[in-house]
Amino acid sequence: MLPKLMQSITLPAARVEASRRQFLIGALATGTGLAIGFRLLSASPAAASETPAAGAHAFSPYVMIDGDGKVTVLSSQFEMGQGSYNGIATLVAEELDADWSTIDVKGAAGNLPAYGNIAFGGAMQGTGGSTSMVTSWERYRKAGAAARAMLVAAAASDWGVDAAEITVNKGVLSHPSGKSGGFGTFAAKAATLPVPADVKLKQPSDWKLIGNSELKRFDSARKANGTEQYTIDVKLPDMLTAVMIHPTLFGAKVKSFDASAARAIKGVVDVVETPRGIAVVGEHMWAAIKGREAVTVEWDEAGAEKRGTQQLMSMYRDLVKKPPAAVARKDGDAEAEFAKAAKVIEASFEFPYLAHAAMEPLNAVARMNEDGTLEIWGGHQFTEVYQKLAGDVAGVAAEKVRLHVMKTGGSFGRRAVFDGDVVVEAVHVAKAIGFRAPVKLQWTRENDMHAGRYRPAYVHSLKAGIDDSGKLVAWNDHIVGQSIMAKTAFEGMVKNGIDPTSVEGANNLPYAIPNQTVGLTTTDVGVPVLWWRSVGSTHTAFAAETFLDEVAEAAGRDPVEFRLSMLEPGSRHATVLKLAAEKAEWEKPLPQGRFRGVAIAESFGSVVAEIAEVSTDGNGQIKVERVVAAVDCGLAVNPDQVRAQVEGGIGFGLSAILGEEISLTDGAVDQGNFDLYTPLRIDAMPAVEVHIVASANPPSGIGEPGVPPIGPAVANAAYKALGKRLRVMPFSKSLDA
Template sequence: MLPHRIELATARPSRRQFLIGTVATASLVIGYRLIAADPAMAEDAAKPPANPFQAYVEISPDNRIVIHSSQFEMGQGSYFGIATLVMEELDGDWAQVDVVGASGNAALYGNLAWGGVAQGTGGSTSMTSSWQRYRQAGAAARAMLVAAAAKQWNVPAGEISVASGVLSHPSGTKATFGELATAAAGMQVPSELPLKQKAEWTQIGADGLKRYDSAGKTNGTEAYTIDLKMDGLLTAVMIHPPKFGATVKSFDAAKAKAFDGIVDVVQTPRGVAVVGNNMWTALKGRDLVIVEWDEAKAEQRGSAEILDQYRKLAAEPAKANARNDGDAVTALSSAASTVEGSYEFPYLAHASLEPLNAIARIGDDGTVEVWGGHQMPDLYQAVAAQVAGVTPDKVKLHVMKTGGSFGRRAVADADLIVEAVATAKALGPGKPVKIQWTRENDMRGGRYRPAYVHAIKAGLDKDGKLVALHDHIVGQSILGGSPFAAMIQNGVDATSVEGASNLPYAIPNVKIDLTTTDVNIPVLWWRSVGSTHTAYVIETFVDELAVAAKRDPVEFRLSMLEKHPRHAAVLRLAAEKAGWDKPLAEGRFRGVALHESFSTFVAEVVEITFKSASDFSVDRVVCAVDCGIAINPDQIRAQMEGGIGFGLGAILQEELTLTGGVVDQENYDTYTPLRIDQMPKVEVHIVASDEPPTGVGEPGVPPIGPAVANALRAATGKTIRSLPISKGLSA
């Protein structure tokens, strides 16, 4: 998704940064301001909050606990994790809980892993950012409820116990949270907020605790943006240029406007919106619009031509250097033996289940409301305000749950929001409109995982020790031209090289180079970002080097991990649980891979059955993960399983190609994520840890590709260097 740290902050809020207020219903509302990332922001943070009623925990008189999440829910379980943190300290009843998306106050909801300066969800940072503040919010709410009860009952606070949303005293007096909410709202925030010790936890780390929101997803009552209805809601479908970089030259909408049910046809910055009374009508009207495109600045090349250029660039001197330890060039020239190869990775689509959508409505007073999957709320609020011609305080975002993102809903230019607000503005006040992309819009609409080529070479000494490694990476920059462009240092986009520039193996001479290309195909972070290709290259190459050194692949890796005990621990655990040293039945083969992404360590061992290049199956995956303190073990297992399935589909068969600048794939029939009958049995083993929690939404993805490729190398003797495997294995 997003880069996992903009400037990783370990700041912890103090008691003075808490705030409390009462809302119209006399609810107890608790939150606190963030420690800012720079002195200017820190000075501003010391001032009274602009809106004291925005907060994290709201307890209402009707006995509901509403948790306002700073993190966006797209299926990864962030709402569940945050609720667990609050409930651990609050001692409420899960039947009372609801979690809603919050936005509009960076001081309250800024992502701490990004320095607290902006709200956003990505880079598997939700639990890192939430770990302290949501536990403190729960503890503050509990303390104030107890204080209110002590005052009303005229008893010492220390004699009051709290369990399952009820406060009680040995005298028999009891009250629910709701009955005390109004009184608690008037209590002073306690000067000390001691949090529970690990031995006292009943929610954090509870293996039997299941997601509170599973029922709605199972019975279909969960509401996503695609499901929303409101009075007068119109539906718009988009016509986008077939080539990236093309613009509307002119369009003829006469026939469409004459079609019954078509309300308007509107030009937007990226195309044309056809507005109808419903989806079916809008689609029929779309087919009647004639658009002439200006393709003077459009990308005309196909993916084959682009990759051919990348191969040539990989053979030339690099434009930038990301890591340079020792002298890799000299060490390679004097190595006892060398191995080298060229790897190729295609563009990949996000292909999330719910196609992109958003609803916008302009009020009679000029206010703007936008419903959607707001993965970067602060940015989207600013963009919506600019498009509508109002100030950001006039924009209200309704943060909806979504059916997947994998990075696609965190777009620097807010493409979908621009379309929705621009269309609503053209329609005028009081006419809400839903922009609903079709699957074809979604597949051909850009924002792909970039294509890459790696030219890599490594050298072994006479004892089989890895002494040098040089990797030249060629591909597009995700950060370039975005609000994050300042993160590019000395010509290096960290998202292009992460996973290679920080490889953990003790190699005395390492050189990681980068050549960034200029291609007019919109790219974006894709689940686990740079590690999607760097992990594959490094881990398949290390396996090949282990064979060249005549050493066991696990033992070979462990010999280079003395200074990285967490890497070594997950590798040992996965190998042990997979029975690495035990023989396999005829026709079955194993492969292993290890990778750290977003400060989470994952090792995976794969077992395959191999008959031929066109007849093999991935049968078993044993995964070991160290993500620090395991907040929701069941959810961690689910995310590892989901990440493995997501990554497996990508490396086996997913590929987005272009011909003459036009995307070839349109839907799930030609762009094929993993099918259910391809999903292997997955075993997940979580390393017990006292380290702060890190993320699990993405780190399961990177190791699966190289683990499968290494199993296939064990079966065939061939390292697959061109993905997807379905193409590379038969090449």
């Protein structure tokens, strides 16, 4: 559904600049598919980035090969630790037959026809929804194949031989006569040759890199030795550093402020007001922070959200008992079946607000140049959106905004925002000081925790009916919570009162239940919310899969057998469930003090089953000892990366269910750092096994699908260990009670 909305979004695209004497290969998104293009850049950077004639497709490179043979892949997808750069590099290097050690990847922006996310209908350049491999799978392979064909043609021309006699291996072209040369030798000439009208992609049997479990990430060494550069590392001549003072309550505005004491502090350059608060600008971070401590602000809280968590959750509990405001799914007549069911089971589940808590707090760098171009360094997850909004703030056209797409220390959805957030805020600060110097706006962890954009809080009320044979015949799920899409650029996604991100994972259960109803009541709360890693499935999968175990118990059936009885034999869901059960030895008794739980969930086109094994200390506390995961994500481009993402998703999901929570008191967020917001500690991370289902289907998502099943799998195991259902998140609330 998301792509249909994005097809209607049109934003100006900025120009892409590149240096001279480079061989460029580009793939353009067209109405009928992909067209491969290239050109040799002229000596003039301006000429190299000229706007195409009206009606022509804007050209933008996917691959650059320079004179020394270095291959640079220009990624349409944003790298935030999920490995999209590595995956896209693998696609190009495979078809190009490049030397993996010569590969580098840089973020690219500014050309919608070339870089638009195909999974979003090509209407915007954006990274999200675990679509990086989906949007890159064909066009980046074609770009690599076209580059290879042109290099071979150039070598054949130089050597006076048949191109079919030339082989390519690890960046070297060779001929049986003994002639050979690297990519750099032929790059310039290749750029003068015709682009192949069609390129033949390798057969899977010929792949050396795609699907190679031994292939390590090209950027691992840089991350290990600290040389990888993030926005927090950006340093520009005369650059100033700014920190923010945001209101304590959401919706509050600046009424007045006194910065006289702050301006007296050595190193403080200025204190300015922005639409979202007060910025303290210093020569360096320490001066800005000390200045911030000296500023006093009076807030206008007339329109602020002043309800605390207890009030909000009490309201949600009342609402969930009433009929839903909208219906997302209705199959058969669940109410009629409940009336004649042999057993009816009911339960409610509560989920708190959650922070994204990425390792690198939000930041951006803004600089206005003498030629009127605005440059912004940052984690540009929605490039066109940020480009246009930044231009609007600065008073320049979008094509005058140049985005430097930086690698980012995590996002989990936090940098994919509708209003430009910290990027726009950085431009506001730079503008407020007259653009007299570059400004790095760096949020502290407290800014990150207090300034909003959380996974929404939800309450679910579920009801199930089983017949005399133990068959599940009726199912009802009423969900209460905030809409992520409403009042944003994507509110067109909300149809008939249903925000799809609120019900995904609930309104598409894979089980054959003849009578199902899924209802939604959307609340109006002033707490800013946003998608959070695996979005709706973070709560819907937990509620459904935990409740399903309760139903299986009431029916007197094994949880795995019960699920399989409602799944199509041979389906992806049945396959991963059987694989997980086999690898976890589900049928084999566990040692005393160990307990298992199972869950399965589909999200972002992939299906993951997880079996958690827990122990208890006898005092009501549990420890997750082992998790066995089976995943069908289509073809695994980088199997090692797939395993890493599932492992990371399991840790991320565990962290949320065991102890993470954003709570509010009278509208103010209680947590400010990792002393009160408690992510998973390393000693709580279980041993994880990931088993990938072999598939010839195109790749589907993997950055998020590992998250949804872990919570219910652990909750189901914990019930066996403790004899207590854990229905209120985080578990610490129930386990410590």
